Amino acid sequence: MKASHTIRPSFDDPNLVSVAGLVPGLRLAESAGLYDLLAEQLSLDSPNATAKTACVVGGMLAGADSIDELDLLRHGGMGRLFGGVRAPSTLGTFLRTFTHGHVQQLDAVGGRLLAGLAGRVPGLIAGADTTDGIALVDVDDTIREVHGYAKQAAAYGYSKVRGLNIQLATVSTPTAAPVIARARLRKGNTASAKGAGRLLAEAIATARAAGVKGQVLARADSAYYGWAFVGAAIRAKAWFSVTARMTPSVVAAIANIDETAWQPIKYPNAVFDQAEQRWVSDAEVTEVSFTAFTGRRKSEHVDCRLVVRRVKRLQPLASDGTEQGELFATYRHHGFVTNSTLDMVEADQRHRDHAIVEQVIAELKDGPLAHLPSGKYAANAAWVACAVIAFNLARAAAIAAGLAKARWATLRRKIINIPARIATTGRRLVLHLPTQWPWAQNWDMLHAVATGPPPPTAT
Numbered sequence: 001m002k003a004s005h006t007i008r009p010s011f012d013d014p015n016l017v018s019v020a021g022l023v024p025g026l027r028l029a030e031s032a033g034l035y036d037l038l039a040e041q042l043s044l045d046s047p048n049a050t051a052k053t054a055c056v057v058g059g060m061l062a063g064a065d066s067i068d069e070l071d072l073l074r075h076g077g078m079g080r081l082f083g084g085v086r087a088p089s090t091l092g093t094f095l096r097t098f099t100h101g102h103v104q105q106l107d108a109v110g111g112r113l114l115a116g117l118a119g120r121v122p123g124l125i126a127g128a129d130t131t132d133g134i135a136l137v138d139v140d141d142t143i144r145e146v147h148g149y150a151k152q153a154a155a156y157g158y159s160k161v162r163g164l165n166i167q168l169a170t171v172s173t174p175t176a177a178p179v180i181a182r183a184r185l186r187k188g189n190t191a192s193a194k195g196a197g198r199l200l201a202e203a204i205a206t207a208r209a210a211g212v213k214g215q216v217l218a219r220a221d222s223a224y225y226g227w228a229f230v231g232a233a234i235r236a237k238a239w240f241s242v243t244a245r246m247t248p249s250v251v252a253a254i255a256n257i258d259e260t261a262w263q264p265i266k267y268p269n270a271v272f273d274q275a276e277q278r279w280v281s282d283a284e285v286t287e288v289s290f291t292a293f294t295g296r297r298k299s300e301h302v303d304c305r306l307v308v309r310r311v312k313r314l315q316p317l318a319s320d321g322t323e324q325g326e327l328f329a330t331y332r333h334h335g336f337v338t339n340s341t342l343d344m345v346e347a348d349q350r351h352r353d354h355a356i357v358e359q360v361i362a363e364l365k366d367g368p369l370a371h372l373p374s375g376k377y378a379a380n381a382a383w384v385a386c387a388v389i390a391f392n393l394a395r396a397a398a399i400a401a402g403l404a405k406a407r408w409a410t411l412r413r414k415i416i417n418i419p420a421r422i423a424t425t426g427r428r429l430v431l432h433l434p435t436q437w438p439w440a441q442n443w444d445m446l447h448a449v450a451t452g453p454p455p456p457t458a459t
Contacts, residue, residue: 015423016076019062020431021416021443023081025397026058027450032116032396034389037109044094044102051084052094053106053386058082060390063412065370067092077422080429095379103378106385107182111206113389114179117396118210122455123404124396125211127173133214134173136350137181137203137238138357139224141167141192144365144372152377155188164372165190166384169203170360171212177404178360179395180388181206185372185381192223197232204236217241217340219354227293227300230337234302239340241351244292244306246335253290253306254333261286262310265345282312287344292337307347308335363408364391400449401442414439415446 029035034057038050046052059070070088079085086094098106118124128135145163146154156162165186172178181203186194204216216238220229225245233240244250267283290306310331336351368387372380391408398406401415421432433440 013421014077015080015421016419017078017081017422018075018419019072019078019416020418020420020433021412021446022058022062023431024443024447024450025061025393025416026054026082028117028120028397028400028446029054029057029113029393031450031454032113032120032393034109034113034116034393037112037116041105041109041112042102043105044097046094046097048084048086049094052086052091055084055086055091056095056383056386057390057393060368060387061394061412062416063367065368066373067095068373080422092374092379095374095382096376098378098382100378100381103185103381103385106382107184107388110180110385110388110392111182111202111209114181114206114392115210117392120454121396121400121449123176123399124179125171125173125176125207127175128207128212128214131213133212135207135212135214135216136172136174136353136356137169137200137207137216137218138172138178138354139167139169139196139200139203139218139220139229140354140357140361141165141186141223142361142365143188144369146188146372148375150375151372151380152375153187157188157190158192163188164377164380165192166364166369167192167195167199168357168360168388169199170357171203171207171210172356177395178356179392180360181210183384183388185377185384193226193228196220196224196226197228200229200232201236204233204238215239217350219351221354225337227296227302230292230302231300234339239338240304241336241338241340241347241354243351244335244337246333249294250290250306250335253288254308254335257286257288257308263345265309265348267311283309285309285344285348287347290337302337302339304337304339305347306335306337307344307351308333309348310334359407360391367391367408397446401439401446403439403442415443418443 035050038053042049059073062072064070067088070091073085127133143157143159143163144166145161154162154164157165165188168183169181170178171181182199200218218233218238219241222243222245225242230240262284265283265285287305287307290304292302292304294301310333312331338347340347374380394408394411398411423430423432
């Protein structure tokens with residue numbers, strides 16, 4: 001395709017907007033209680049704190065990843081569609097007024113909003129809203145690299161880059177994409193597991209408030225292998241599934257496994273043998289009884305299952321490029337501890353699915369957390385809390401629009417960043433959207449959910 005005529009651009013239409021999808025998006029936030037929660041919870045000594053926070057969240061929904069980019073809210077007819085739009089300089093000053101306590105208030109708003117969104121869009125936690133369902137709570141952390149020496153709390157962490165650490169807990173189900181239950185910003189050199197027990201307890205409580213009635217399975221990698229995480233799961237009456245570190249006790253337990261106990265499992269490149277009705281795979285799994293954390297006081301010893309998966313190591317090629325024959329197969333062993341009652345193969349599959357949390361981290365880094373825009377630590381922490389609100393709102397909007405599998409970038413492209421022209425009829429504003437927009441029906445579905453009556457509550 002190519003331009004069909006000579007084109008003369010002119011930025012002169014005050015009735016055009018480029019992000020018309022913010023209309024149903026922020027209506028959904030309003031119907032889920034965002035503005036009321038902000039008014040009740042935030043005690044900032046700043047005028048119009050609710051409107052300013054909503055500006056930051058709205059800008060993030062539209063794709064802003066820095067304070068300067070929040071200026072995309074001030075173009076064309078945006079001032080007619082939305083009240084309370086503020087300049088980026090005002091919003092930057094507002095974020096710098098946050099203290100640690102105010103960030104915690106905003107974090108609480110995010111947790112309660114998730115419950116409101118789940119009530120407004122029931123499919124948000126589909127599969128865990130019954131007693132026989134299961135909800136998966138995943139905890140992980142990541143380093144967001146920063147540059148310059150003005151960033152408070154920036155330091156070199158486990159990734160060997162200078163940045164700030166973001167720890168988060170997500171909630172998902174086998175049939176629903178993850179949402180963020182809790183998140184927090186930390187110093188760049190903070191150990192991954194620090195504060196994991198409290199974060200997990202808050203995440204499970206948030207999941208319950210959002211309507212999770214089934215069993216909760218808390219998952220984490222080996223950085224969280226410790227009593228703090230496992231103990232929090234036990235106190236919350238949840239299952240845990242945590243990758244075990246190769247401590248002497250774990251190594252001894254694996255070494256004592258009988259060779260006949262290993263069972264082939266479905267794994268990448270596995271083949272199912274129809275004649276023998278079994279998987280032919282380089283991956284095998286087994287389990288043994290195990291007592292974890294025996295180095296702690298006796299009341300903190302945990303009797304559980306140690307599920308071990310082993311995978312054949314790839315044999316190095318010979319000097320002539322051919323594959324060497326193996327006299328003895330060598331394996332890589334991956335173990336995790338769990339107290340679930342799932343069978344061994346399903347427990348291994350569920351544990352491997354912990355990697356879904358990386359999808360959330362990737363979406364955040366492709367969106368509002370592409371940068372941590374302020375030099376002040378508390379302002380960046382508030383930015384992270386707003387990003388959590390925007391992420392959950394985007395996830396709920398995607399489900400309401402019939403795009404349950406859409407990622408945040410896809411939602412922006414199809415629903416949020418759609419141009420429109422504003423017209424006035426009587427006392428109403430009319431949005432004229434593009435004809436033959438491929439996702440017009442999805443936009444209408446979201447608008448209907450956002451502006452319609454709440455769904456009936458289940459009895």
